[in-house]
Each structure stands twice: as C-alpha cells, then as structure tokens.
Amino acid sequence: xxxxxxxxxxxxxxxxxxxxxxxxxxxxxxxxxxxxxxxxxxxxxxxxxxxxxxxxxxxxxxxxxxxxxxxxxxxxxxxxxxxxxxxxxxxxxxxxxxxxxxxxxxxxxxxxxxxxxxxxxxxxxxxxxxxxxxxxxxxxxxxxxxxxxxxxxxxxxxxxxxxxxxxxxxxxxxxxxxxxxxxxxxxxxxxxxxxxxxxxxxxxxxxxxxxxxxxxxxxxxxxxxxxxxxxxxxxxxxxxxxxxxxxxxxxxxxxxxxxxxxxxxxxxxxxxxxxxxxxxxxxxxxxxxxxxxxxxxxxxxxxxxxxxxxxxxxxxxxxxxxxxxxxxxxxxxxxxxxxxxxxxxxxxxxxxxxxxxxxxxxxxxxxxxxxxxxxxxxxxxxxxxxxxxxxxxxxxxxxxxxxxxxxxxxxxxxxxxxxxxxxxxxxxxxxxxxxxxxxxxxxxxxxxxxxxxxxxxxxxxxxxxxxxxxxxxxxxxxxxxxxxxxxxxxxxxxxxxxxxxxxxxxxxxxxxxxxxxxxxxxxxxxxxxxxxxxxxxxxxxxxxxxxxxxxxxxxxxxxxxxxxxxxxxxxxxxxxxxxxxxxxxxxxxxxxxxxxxxxxxxxxxxxxxxxxxxxxxxxxxxxxxxxxxxxxxxxxxxxx
Ligand code: F3S
Numbered sequence: 090x091x092x093x094x095x096x097x098x099x100x101x102x103x104x105x106x107x108x109x110x111x112x113x114x115x116x117x118x119x120x121x122x123x124x125x126x127x128x129x130x131x132x133x134x135x136x137x138x139x140x141x142x143x144x145x146x147x148x149x150x151x152x153x154x155x156x157x158x159x160x161x162x163x164x165x166x167x168x169x170x171x172x173x174x175x176x177x178x179x180x181x182x183x184x185x186x187x188x189x190x191x192x193x194x195x196x197x198x199x200x201x202x203x204x205x206x207x208x209x210x211x212x213x214x215x216x217x218x219x220x221x222x223x224x225x226x227x228x229x230x231x232x233x234x235x236x237x238x239x240x241x242x243x244x245x246x247x248x249x250x251x252x253x254x255x256x257x258x259x260x261x262x263x264x265x266x267x268x269x270x271x272x273x274x275x276x277x278x279x280x281x282x283x284x285x286x287x288x289x290x291x292x293x294x295x296x297x298x299x300x301x302x303x304x305x306x307x308x309x310x311x312x313x314x315x316x317x318x319x320x321x322x323x324x325x326x327x328x329x330x331x332x333x334x335x336x337x338x339x340x341x342x343x344x345x346x347x348x349x350x351x352x353x354x355x356x357x358x359x360x361x362x363x364x365x366x367x368x369x370x371x372x373x374x375x376x377x378x379x380x381x382x383x384x385x386x387x388x389x390x391x392x393x394x395x396x397x398x399x400x401x402x403x404x405x406x407x408x409x410x411x412x413x414x415x416x417x418x419x420x421x422x423x424x425x426x427x428x429x430x431x432x433x434x435x436x437x438x439x440x441x442x443x444x445x446x447x448x449x450x451x452x453x454x455x456x457x458x459x460x461x462x463x464x465x466x467x468x469x470x471x472x473x474x475x476x477x478x479x480x481x482x483x484x485x486x487x488x489x490x491x492x493x494x495x496x497x498x499x500x501x502x503x504x505x506x507x508x509x510x511x512x513x514x515x516x517x518x519x520x521x522x523x524x525x526x527x528x529x530x531x532x533x534x535x536x537x538x539x540x541x542x543x544x545x546x547x548x549x550x551x552x553x554x555x556x557x558x559x560x561x562x563x564x565x566x567x568x569x570x571x572x573x574x575x576x577x578x579x580x581x582x583x584x585x586x587x588x589x590x591x592x593x594x595x596x597x598x599x600x601x602x603x604x605x606x607x608x609x610x611x612x613x614x615x616x617x618x619x620x621x622x623x624x625x626x627x628x629x630x631x632x633x634x635x636x637x638x639x640x641x642x643x644x645x646x647x648x649x650x651x652x653x654x655x656x657x658x659x660x661x662x663x664x665x666x667x668x669x670x671x672x673x674x675x676x677x678x679x680x681x682x683x684x685x686x687x688x689x690x691x692x693x694x695x696x697x698x699x700x701x702x703x704x705x706x707x708x709x710x711x712x713x714x715x716x717x718x719x720x721x722x723x724x725x726x727x728x729x
Contacts, residue, residue: 091338095245095280095312098220098335102203104237110244110278110344113707116220118232120147120197122206124189126154126450126572127623129166129581131207131226132173133542135233137720140177141529144236147197148179151189153445155577157452162578165536169581171524172534177233178527186522187418187444190214190386194297195418195516196523199331200315205229205238209304209620209645210386210467216296217322218315218335220280223304225623225649227719239709241644243280243309244344250287252352256509257502259396260295261388261465261485263349264302265357269367270347273563274615276308277644279345283313284337287351292510293322294390301387302467305364307618307643325516356500358463359483362471363563370488370500379460381412381493383486384442385449388465389417391424392511393486398430399508400490406438407496413454415442423517437494451475451573463498465489470567470619472593475574539581543631545654545717548683552635553675553694554608556668557601560594564612565619566646568594570628572620580624587628599632607633611660611668614639617646626653630718636676638668638691638702651710654718658689658702667693667700676702683714 092100096108105115121143123131128150150170155163167184174181182192189206190213198204200218204211207229214221224238232238248267267281281303283296291299296313303311313319314336323332356370383389383397394416406412414434416422422444425431435441448454449466455475456462462474462481469481482498491506492498560568570576571589579585591598602608610629616639617625626649629637636656650657656679660667668674672695682689688701706714709726716722 090342091340093245093282093341093343094314094335094337095220095282097337098201098203101201106242108242110242112242113239113709114242115237115239116203118145118205118236118238119202120204121145121229121233122149122151122189122193122204122208122211123226123229124154124208125152125166125170126577126580127207127226128170129539130542130623130627131230132170133581134227134230134720135177136173136533137542138230138234138723140234142178142527143233145233148233149182149193149197150174150179151182151192152184153188154450155452155580156184156443156445156447157574160578161536162538165538166581168534169536169539172531175526175528176531176533181524183522183524184445185419185443188386188389188446190301191389191417195326195420200319200333200335205232210301212303212308212310213297213301213386215300215303215310215312216293217319218313220310220312222310223645225626225645225652227623227652228648231719240309241278243278245280245282246345246347247343248281248283249346249348250283250285250351251348252287252350253290254351254354256507257356257487257500258354259485259487260291260298262354262357263351264299265359265367265483266354267349268302268305268359268365271306273305273363273365273618274307276303276306279308281306281308281311282337283311288313289316289318291318292392293318294392297390298387302364305467309644321513325513327516327518356485356488358488359469361469361480361482364468364483370484370498373498374500376498377461378410378463378492378497379457380462381410381489382448382454382462382464382466383489384415384417384447385466386417387467388486389415389421391421391514394421394425395430395511396508397486397490398425398433400487400506401437401439401494402433404437404494406493410493410496412439412493413442413448414439415447416444419444419519419522420516423519424514427517448474450577452577453574463489463492468619470565473567473572477593538578540584542720543583543627544721545630547717548654548679548715550680551675551677552679553673554635555605555673556611556670557605557608558591558595558598559611559668559670560613562613563615563618566617566622566625567619569617569625570622583624583627583631586624587631590628590632602632602634607635609674610634610637611665612637612639613665614641616642618643623649626650626655629655640665651713652719654714656704656714658704660700660702664700667698672696683711
C-alpha cells in the first residue's frame with residue numbers, strides 16, 4: 090500500500106513517535122503564525138521561555154482581530170507584539186494588512202511545509218499542500234522556541250471529488266455540503282485529504298475556502314495535492330520557485346472515504362447557530378435579510394471579491410440591507426481599487442471595511458436585534474456576531490452579494506452576473522505592511538492592559554470541590570470566553586476576562602467559582618468546540634477549576650486544558666446526572682492514573698455514591714499535568 094499525502098508530509102517532518110492514529114507524535118515545524126487576539130498571550134509565554142531568535146524558518150505575527158481603537162488596550166497589545174516580534178526575529182504584519190490566513194497563503198505558504206498557528210483556521214494553508222494546524226497560543230510559543238509541535242497522530246479521511254460544479258455552486262457550497270454529511274464532530278483527530286479529478290476545477294483559493302472550514306468539522310487539518318492550479322497561484326504571487334509537486338501515491342491507504350459528486354451540488358447555507366445546520370439556499374428563498382457581510386479568512390480572496398463585484402456592478406443594495414465588505418489583504422484591496430471593482434462595490438452601496446477579521450469576530454458591524462445576517466464567514470455560533478438574538482446564516486460570496494441586492498435570501502442569478510474564472514492577475518505585492526526586523530536587545534513594551542499569564546499548581550493525589558457549572562453538548566470556546574468586541578481588548582488581561590466567563594450560559598458562574606475557590610465543570614459532548622482560543626483554558630486555570638468532566642472534548646481545547654494543568658476527564662453520557670450543584674465531590678488516586686492512564690474514582694461526598702472517569706494522557710501530557718501546565722513543565726520536557 091502506498092502513502093497518502095498527509096502522511097508523506099508528516100513522515101518527512103517526524104521527530105518523535107510513529108505515524109499510528111491515536112499515538113502522540115512530535116513534528117518539526119517550519120512556519121508559525123499568530124494573530125493578535127491569541128498572540129498577546131502566546132508572546133507573554135514565549136517571553137517566559139527566555140529564547141533569542143525563533144527556531145522556525147518563518148514566524149509571522151499578524152494583527153487582524155482586535156482592530157478597533159476605541160481605547161488604549163488594543164494599541165497596547167499591538168505595540169507589545171511588535172516589540173516582541175523584533176526581539177525574536179518574527180515578521181510583524183501591521184494592522185490593515187489583512188487577515189492572517191489570507192496573508193499567509195499569499196506570502197509564505199509553501200508546498201510540503203508544516204505550519205502551526207494560534208488560530209483554528211490555520212488549516213487554510215492546506216490548500217498549498219502543507220500540513221497546517223491550529224493550536225493554542227502556548228503550543229505555538231513552544232513551536233517558535235523549539236521548532237517542534239506535539240499532537241495526537243490523526244487518521245486520514247479521503248474525500249474524493251468527482252464531476253464539475255454547476256455555475257452558481259462555489260467552494261463554500263462544497264464544504265457546507267461536507268459539513269452537512271460529516272457534522273461538526275466528523276473530523277475530530279482526522280486529516281481531511283482531498284483527491285479526485287474534481288480538484289482540477291478548483292482554484293487555489295477555492296481549495297483554501299474548503300480547507301479553512303475543515304476547522305468546522307473539528308479536523309486536525311485538511312490538505313490538497315499540488316498541481317497546475319497551485320503553480321498558477323504561486324506565479325500570481327511572484328513565488329513560482331516555491332512550487333514542488335506533492336501528491337498521494339496511486340494506491341494510498343486511507344482510514345475513511347467520502348465521495349462528493351460536484352455536479353450534484355447546489356448553493357447551500359448553514360442556518361443558526363451551527364455550521365453543520367446546512368440546507369439548500371432554495372429552502373430559504375425569500376427570507377428577509379437585514380445585513381450582509383462579505384469577507385473573513387474563508388471568503389475574502391481576490392476571486393471572491395471579483396465575483397461579488399460582478400454581481401453588484403450597476404445594481405443597488407436593497408434599502409433595508411447593510412452590505413459590508415472586507416477584502417482579505419491589502420494587496421487585494423489595492424488590486425480591486427486599480428481594476429475598478431472597488432468602485433462597483435461602493436457605487437452599489439456597499440460599505441468597505443479595512444482588511445481584517447472585523448464582523449467575523451464581532452469587531453463592529455453587530456447585526457440588528459433579532460435581525461438576519463448573511464455572512465461568508467465560517468462560524469455562526471450564537472452571539473458571536475455581537476448580537477445575541479441575531480440569526481447568522483453562512484453563505485458563499487455569490488449568494489451574499491445577490492441577496493444584498495434583492496433584500497432577501499436568493500439564488501435567482503442572472504446570466505450577466507456570472508464570472509466563471511477570475512483572470513489570472515499578478516498580485517500587487519505590498520511589503521510596506523510587513524516589518525521584518527531582529528534585535529535581540531529590543532525592549533519589550535508592556536502597557537497597563539497586559540497582565541501576567543496564570544500558572545497552575547502541581548497536581549495533588551486528591552481534589553475535592555463543588556460543581557460550579559453544569560452545561561450541555563457542544564459548548565464552544567465562545568461560551569467559555571465570549572469573543573464580543575467589548576472583551577477582545579482584554580485578551581492579555583485574564584483577570585478581567587474571567588468576570589465574563591460563561592456569562593451567556595450562566596451569568597453567576599464567575600461569582601460561584603470565586604466563592605468556592607474553584608471546583609469542577611461538567612459538560613456534554615464536544616466540549617470546547619470552536620476556536621483555538623487558549624483563554625477558554627487560561628480563564629478556568631485562573632479561576633482554579635481543577636478538572637472538567639465531559640462526554641467528549643474538542644481536540645484543541647483538550648490540549649489547551651492540559652497545557653494549563655486542568656484535567657480533561659471523560660465520563661459516560663448517563664453519568665452527567667451524577668453531578669449536581671449542591672453536593673461536594675472528590676476525585677481520588679489521581680497521581681497513579683495520571684502516570685499510567687485509566688480511570689479515576691469520583692465520589693459524591695454527600696451520598697457516598699461514585700462513578701469512574703477516564704483519563705488518557707500521552708507521556709508528554711503526563712509531565713504537563715504533573716507540573717500544573719506546560720509553562721511550568723517546559724524545563725522538564727528538555728526544552729521541548
Ligand atoms: Fe478572523 Fe474570523 Fe478567520 S476572526 S481569522 S476571519 S474565523
């Protein structure tokens with residue numbers, strides 16, 4: 090049996106362990122990226138590691154999330170990141186340059202390389218034949234310091250694309266269809282590898298859209314082989330020499346397979362409040378729309394913008410609709426302004442935002458109360474838009490632009506709106522937003538918004554406490570630490586952020602956790618889904634939450650909990666009823682289970698009843714839990 094592409098790349102970078110699904114592996118990392126929202130904490134952690142120059146080929150610090158400067162906090166964070174970047178030889182991407190994944194794809198992505206980024210949509214660069222993985226900030230800091238990253242070896246799913254999509258079907262519809270089939274849990278601990286003759290009809294940025302939303306499947310990453318379309322994109326970027334052929338062996342083995350006939354697909358939308366609540370657009374034809382957002386790391390490429398502009402050209406946005414457009418990078422914005430497409434958008438009545446995440450992360454443009462917002466973004470969790478009772482639908486740029494004109498959800502395109510292939514345009518490269526400096530003596534700027542990183546305690550053999558929160562299935566990192574714009578400026582200020590933890594689920598959680606000096610949280614299936622947001626573990630660490638019981642954990646969040654010395658204990662679904670908020674609970678014999686894996690006993694000290702909860706840790710994770718987190722354990726792990 091031959092090798093699939095994912096394992097080919099992983100085996101060429103393997104430093105530790107074997108490529109057996111479920112086993113811990115350590116891989117060499119060639120590139121890292123951070124964004125400002127997770128980056129502040131990652132760089133505080135990097136500072137604590139006392140290194141000089143980063144140990145990777147290319148590390149880039151992007152500013153794209155917290156762009157509003159209505160107070161000093163965001164600017165403080167940006168300046169902190171700029172100063173740390175200079176001290177350690179990290180490229181700094183200034184605010185206004187664009188969204189991290191779009192910029193990484195344009196400027197630094199290279200076939201066959203590995204990338205780890207402190208943003209869950211880092212897999213976007215899988216479109217370039219890379220292994221690109223989203224991780225917590227601390228893991229990225231360790232990768233910058235050591236050039237290595239540890240993960241559970243994923244299994245590989247083959248998604249075989251056949252046929253050719255119909256004119257109004259886009260890459261977004263392909264990934265929405267796959268989400269409908271596999272659900273938000275379908276990719277956990279898996280790499281989604283695309284194969285088949287249908288690939289040739291997809292441009293590099295189409296593939297990037299598909300890889301981007303592999304994160305919504307919960308996948309470790311997604312990857313495409315390289316081909317003429319890859320080369321075409323690299324030529325556009327003036328980086329043709331970076332091309333190498335990367336593909337699976339003819340007889341490659343896979344762990345799971347899914348066939349997708351592109352010719353059968355139709356325009357799709359994900360309904361509130363989950364990216365896998367996917368239905369054909371036709372089902373919602375005529376639904377009144379208040380706001381339309383085109384942009385984000387999913388759909389802000391030059392081609393996406395050109396397709397939207399073609400639909401808008403010579404037409405008018407409906408009176409009751411606010412259309413906002415954020416191009417993915419400063420290069421794209423420059424090109425749109427040079428070729429006249431920007432004028433077409435503005436003439437139609439679109440509001441142009443600066444290049445960045447903007448509305449995707451709730452940084453401005455919160456929708457109307459109870460309003461309907463159509464967005465080309467990747468997530469529609471409740472409240473993420475900044476309006477808790479708004480309904481966000483995920484759509485392609487084409488559906489978004491058309492619906493903005495009509496004023497309601499629509500797929501009734503006219504022939505003259507169609508732009509099949511965007512002309513192969515050389516990119517207007519803009520290096521003025523990138524700063525690439527190195528001075529190991531550079532002074533790090535620490536404004537008053539930046540507070541120390543919380544550190545955990547060494548593990549004890551017994552832990553007791555109250556259940557300070559009990560929640561259901563699919564709790565996202567947004568639930569744990571809301572990402573609304575009022576809180577984003579405090580990503581480097583965990584004590585402030587903690588006051589809002591779970592505020593949309595149980596507003597009394599913070600007070601209860603403080604009153605009980607920590608305790609336990611009980612969750613359902615897929616606990617911690619969503620983003621790589623490390624704060625969703627840093628905050629519980631600060632609040633002295635010692636263990637989380639859940640039926641299952643999302644991959645990145647589980648790692649973040651362990652990085653923070655918090656036990657991720659797996660319980661059976663029926664055992665959720667064992668916990669209540671009145672009684673005291675005790676976990677016993679922890680040290681032995683941490684060292685050897687297995688089941689800890691959990692005792693209700695009031696009724697004396699007990700259950701078992703499972704803990705399976707890799708050797709490296711055992712050290713972290715024993716030391717109360719990765720930062721405490723970094724020396725013990727041999728500088729890894
Ligand atoms: Fe930014 Fe939204 Fe992507 S916050 S990195 S555009 S998921």
